[in-house]
Amino acid sequence: MSVSVSIVGGSGYTGGELLRLLLGHPKVEVRQATSRSHLGEYVYQVHPNLRKRTQLKFSAPEQLESVEVLFLAQPHGEAQKRIATYAALADRVIDLSADFRLRSAAEYQKWYGQPHAAPEWLEKFVYGLPELHREAIRTANYVSGVGCNATAANLALLPLVKAGMIETEQPIYVEIKVGSSESGAEGNIGSHHAERANVIRTFSAFGHRHTAEVIQEMGLPNVALTMTAVDLVRGALATVHAQVKPGVTTKDLWKAYRAIANENPFVRIVKEQRGVYRVPEPKIVAGSNYADLGFELDEANRHVVSICAIDNLMKGAAGTAVQCLNLMMGWDETLGLEFPGLHPI
């Protein structure tokens, strides 16, 4: 027995990944995918990997019919305007935009620069990162997506924070390097290939909106995210710099990281002594839902470097959303998310 799902906003990159995952999911039937800009086109004309996989065409949002689960993958600001309408169409809603990630309307306004259009809905949503809120997601009807950069940062911080090993009053700097798919399918002034190729471009020193999700979820008041674009399409790497508490050893860190990896099917520790792949690398997780974690500790200076590599469109967006779907439906958490990534790539 399949569960019926539809996707609002199917022509963007996140929508495309959702379509790939849900069309291949053994317990799901995809009913509709909407797109205004590609209305009436075949899905495979926009997402060419899906050719010969589906004959679905993009429909208009107004044509949406009732389904069991509705995924929203629109640009930020859209979902909050029509959330009541969407909630009337489906018992369960998973919104991948930034609209329902923050619990506080004030924080939303601070980081997004305008008042929230449906503040009363904020508390109904669970922040959809299973590594943080697995049990709450299982019973939720409304789950938000996650910011891709926030997810890389949160998962790099999680073992340290959960085990109480870092000085949370000291500055915590998170350097994040990202690929071009983060700018979305529409691109922007700097995403023309001739300008974007070969770059190392620190486009945001601090103040990136995803910082709000790290502050909220990690409880860290003094964290800064610094964003650097590099020449890659898919992938994000977060490198956390923090000070461990006095006495913390490498052995302690191993214990903390192993605990997280053991509890979470999509978290792996990558920390090898030799070979090419000694540390987490985003390219290795491209297309997969894995988050690869690594760390190094300079005990003399109490400087810990914690690293998390993800595919921004998967663990940082669509993959985590499908993982949430699995939890919400009581299925195996990894269903439809089996692709392990490619080597080489």
Next chain:
Amino acid sequence: MSVSVSIVGGSGYTGGELLRLLLGHPKVEVRQATSRSHLGEYVYQVHPNLRKRTQLKFSAPEQLESVEVLFLAQPHGEAQKRIATYAALADRVIDLSADFRLRSAAEYQKWYGQPHAAPEWLEKFVYGLPELHREAIRTANYVSGVGCNATAANLALLPLVKAGMIETEQPIYVEIKVGSSESGAEGNIGSHHAERANVIRTFSAFGHRHTAEVIQEMGLPNVALTMTAVDLVRGALATVHAQVKPGVTTKDLWKAYRAIANENPFVRIVKEQRGVYRVPEPKIVAGSNYADLGFELDEANRHVVSICAIDNLMKGAAGTAVQCLNLMMGWDETLGLEFPGLHPI
């Protein structure tokens, strides 16, 4: 009931893809993978995408035990030396090297520069491209792999040759652009990133060994493969230039290409009037077993351009080998080969 398989030569790129596919195959149990250079290491230390997927370690070739199907993924020249030994270990052998692709020992010597070590085995092998030899593969015990560049060329030529639409006495030029994974996991003098990045390097004007497979399989005496390295890891694109026979129209070509696509689950036609993805592109099939075909006809000059995009490690190597396994075992041809590729990538 699983079928037991082992892989000889599991640490190369083709071996890695075989491992990825066979570990994820619903009807297969992987028993052993051998590697001399990585003996005793975990498979995931060499193929980091397989971390948390398998605890298999590389064993020595001498430790091989009997299995139902044996895959050989060694450097060229190795399989022919020990084919009798391998055949004693398994009823079915699929060799991905160049050793058993050619039917003629004389042709082998001509193209590979040395006599074949086991010429009596050449006729026992079926050339393992299902699009050409599906029925023979179903009943074969010994199947050869395919050359990646030969496969791109053969599939670009197939609709034209099968429908008898091109002048086979005229020169046929096949321009092939390839990624760096073709040079294998060991690399070579020109594969250092600082030298190999950003290249457009026509490293072989003609005389590439894979030409022999195109001559043999397409029956074209006057075909030349010109090889150009470009900045990509996975993928090969073949662009065929040929002369159609008088009177051949675009409509005729559509018919011929559609027939091939309809007969073969992994062949798709990509020929759109608008959008970004109007023609076959290797990046779209990365990780998948698809071969995407396209064409253009200049009716005035009788010049046909036929294009085929593949992932050289998949449709050009490991993917096609698993497709052959499926046929040999009587399973659905697409089993374990469902990954559709990624967009964007």
Next chain:
Amino acid sequence: MSVSVSIVGGSGYTGGELLRLLLGHPKVEVRQATSRSHLGEYVYQVHPNLRKRTQLKFSAPEQLESVEVLFLAQPHGEAQKRIATYAALADRVIDLSADFRLRSAAEYQKWYGQPHAAPEWLEKFVYGLPELHREAIRTANYVSGVGCNATAANLALLPLVKAGMIETEQPIYVEIKVGSSESGAEGNIGSHHAERANVIRTFSAFGHRHTAEVIQEMGLPNVALTMTAVDLVRGALATVHAQVKPGVTTKDLWKAYRAIANENPFVRIVKEQRGVYRVPEPKIVAGSNYADLGFELDEANRHVVSICAIDNLMKGAAGTAVQCLNLMMGWDETLGLEFPGLHPI
């Protein structure tokens, strides 16, 4: 004594290269550069390599004053509309657009799809490729630029055609691989980095407008240019496939190619037996005005492969235009064009 020059259309990629070259030219004084879209901005805000090199700001075309030499680097179709105005401002005009490359208004209309706006000017212009028209350029007041792809093709063909070594009635196929800067600073639907990275995309099988320049300049009626985009910013590689006349040997070709290299300061032959750099590669000439030529002959099949690597913005546009300036002014042909390119890159 400096010669005064101005540039119409200075904010595009070709305009930027002109600015780099002319600002560094020892005998030139750059007076003005126009741009409508960046009017009033500093040149270095658009071409960041020129920061600390010039305080010039973009002016409006209407503000142009008289100069000794006027460079036009506008989108195609613009120069022909106002050529009389421009000619009134400067004794010498070098137009880098496609407007004055073809000698025949009929051919212009055929390839560009609309009538030429100033057909009477066509015969006043010399096709600005010094390797073909050096003497005519020396005395010309009006010189056209060259198509980048046409230049790669023409220079790959030049030794063969000049020495009369190929069958000109047989089909001649020119495979051209190009970087993303060819699509201009504005980009297009397919030039978003996430779509354009990693591509091998044969976007034009035949019928590319630059074909007209090859037909005109080489006198070859049956030549086809096939265009493939690859992952590179700067550079174009043309690979010619043709049939040599009976009896032509590799030694004959060496003689023909050497003659061209000896006559032309920016033509080099790259044909080594060993090492990484055995053949022409566009990345090696990036930023330089060199055209690197190579060839291979399959004597048995009379199949010659001739290769030319250029920087599309230099030898294929701005570099050749400055080379023409040098010839027109009676200066050393290489003045201001001394940058040799980088290794590695």
Next chain:
Amino acid sequence: MSVSVSIVGGSGYTGGELLRLLLGHPKVEVRQATSRSHLGEYVYQVHPNLRKRTQLKFSAPEQLESVEVLFLAQPHGEAQKRIATYAALADRVIDLSADFRLRSAAEYQKWYGQPHAAPEWLEKFVYGLPELHREAIRTANYVSGVGCNATAANLALLPLVKAGMIETEQPIYVEIKVGSSESGAEGNIGSHHAERANVIRTFSAFGHRHTAEVIQEMGLPNVALTMTAVDLVRGALATVHAQVKPGVTTKDLWKAYRAIANENPFVRIVKEQRGVYRVPEPKIVAGSNYADLGFELDEANRHVVSICAIDNLMKGAAGTAVQCLNLMMGWDETLGLEFPGLHPI
């Protein structure tokens, strides 16, 4: 009157850049370049950009003759073994290796893991970064090269340190992203294109040897360099995270940065409000000797982000060495270093 120079170790990437710069330098005559691995080969066979620029062949180190200035560009550890021999050949020696960068033999042993072979020479050398030691270099006979990553870090720190604006007792984290040319022409296990392409690989969390140069030159005891490889050939970007002293404002920083840019011909400030190029980017300085600086200050958190982009082979190696030559000879500091870089690239 030309000054005679020779280069020991001319076949590596740094040696190649030295050759490019010195062959094009108006006041220099290159006499010899040595290479053991390419002995007897033409320089242009190893550095293909120099074809048609020089007929020089690589000679053996034993064949070195006396010259006015000797450049040493060998692997680390070589120069210190024969420094007396080299000093006997030339009055002035510029060593680009790490051998004479540190003033303390003890520090050398600490960071390089073995005792220095010629500790008595350490005090004779001046650390060859003109932005730090311009006057000392003018009168020096022995000048060391600089570490590329150290240079990016030192120049990012210089305005802050010189103006006394940061808390030097707090941890200072320098995130450095680098291209593949840093691993040298020989490459290493991870530099095969199929492995190195598309990477974001934090290969050193701390403890990188160049840290010693930052500690020495900046006087900062608690600085950590974190190294991340990205998909680029040339270029390094350093991103400094530090705490400013109470009361420091953005206006103060502007003043400090402007002072550095005004004093140093190769330092530029890149800090724009709009357009694509708002921050320093290594690709823009590729091939040039510029160091582009930028910064952002979060006044509320006293968090300053300071950025420096360089070409690791130029400002980080050969370019700075030629700049030192110019100073030592009393020439204009920018002689032979005029190439401004390319846009686009």
